[in-house]
Amino acid sequence: DADVTQTPRNRITKTGKRIMLECSQTKGHDRMYWYRQDPGLGLRLIYYSFDVKDINKGEISDGYSVSRQAQAKFSLSLESAIPNQTALYFCATSDYRVYNEQFFGPGTRLTVL
Amino acid sequence: AQSVTQLGSHVSVSEGALVLLRCNYSSSVPPYLFWYVQYPNQGLQLLLKYTTGATLVKGINGFEAEFKKSETSFHLTKPSAHMSDAAEYFCAVRAGGSYIPTFGRGTSLIVHP
Numbered sequence: 001d002a003d004v005t006q007t008p009r010n011r012i013t014k015t016g017k018r019i020m021l022e023c024s025q026t027k028g029h030d031r032m033y034w035y036r037q038d039p040g041l042g043l044r045l046i047y048y049s050f051d052v053k054d055i056n057k058g059e060i061s062d063g064y065s066v067s068r069q070a071q072a073k074f075s076l077s078l079e080s081a082i083p084n085q086t087a088l089y090f091c092a093t094s095d096y097r098v099y100n101e102q103f104f105g106p107g108t109r110l111t112v113l
Numbered sequence: 114a115q116s117v118t119q120l121g122s123h124v125s126v127s128e129g130a131l132v133l134l135r136c137n138y139s140s141s142v143p144p145y146l147f148w149y150v151q152y153p154n155q156g157l158q159l160l161l162k163y164t165t166g167a168t169l170v171k172g173i174n175g176f177e178a179e180f181k182k183s184e185t186s187f188h189l190t191k192p193s194a195h196m197s198d199a200a201e202y203f204c205a206v207r208a209g210g211s212y213i214p215t216f217g218r219g220t221s222l223i224v225h226p
Contacts, residue, residue, distance in 0.1 A: 042218035104156035
């Protein structure tokens, strides 16, 4: 089974709808992250969380919110989706050691019409 | 502050040819450096990383990278490209106590028969 899972894998929605993307991990990591990927722009950080009670904004948090329901679960919400939020979204995890890598989920492809 | 520049959004090579993907970083403190690979419809996975010690780092699938402090570079190489190497490659830097990595914009490797 995959260590980091994301649901749904694909979603098409309409402008103005509320959308939730979910991430679960079995790696036992405290730190979790949400990124979006757009062609030519690489990965941009939306939100990150270092433990259940710690939530931090990334470079592009406007229009997004998150919830850390448990150590293993980190959800991303789009309160009112807009077309320029069409992108590939990735969840990632890491442990506390700064020299260690992140582990990524398979991604959610979101299309907002 | 930390930043990453990947030269060339696309690199095209013939099967069997040398692969060279360029990454330059900016950091005011000694960095931790990472290369990730993203195959189509998948999340990112770690190819290799530099933390401390030996500056030539070997990774999976025959890739290696050399940390050159004087050039602030961490270029990725592979002696002989294979069709299965076609993917998106991301360089990332984590500097000092920063737990948030900065990613480059990615380089798409195209391998021709």
